[in-house]
Amino acid sequence: AVAVKIALDNVIQSELQVAxxxxxxxxxxxxxxxxxxxxxxxxxxxxxxxxxxxxxxTDTKQTDLKF
Structure with a gap:
């Protein structure tokens, strides 16, 4: 059971890395x-x-500032 869990964890980790x-x-x-x-x-x-x-x-703003 532990080996299966580790294998599934590895599969999930690999899928995450691919994503x-x-x-x-x-x-x-x-x-x-x-x-x-x-x-x-x-x-x-x-x-x-x-x-x-x-x-x-920019030209309009500069013209407005001059007057």
Missing amino acids: QAKIQLNIDILRYELAKNHIFEKFGVNVNDIIDRLMKM
Whole structure:
């Protein structure tokens, strides 16, 4: 009975390690895509549009401060 319990514990531990490895792989893939800026394309985010909007907001705030 003890040997069966130890074997089952080992199986559960192995399954947990597999699940953790899969999660870590997905995290690493997202980090890689983020580093390449590919993640924005994957989700349809146009980075240039966002940069343009931020630049316009910054210009507007600077203009408001001058007057």
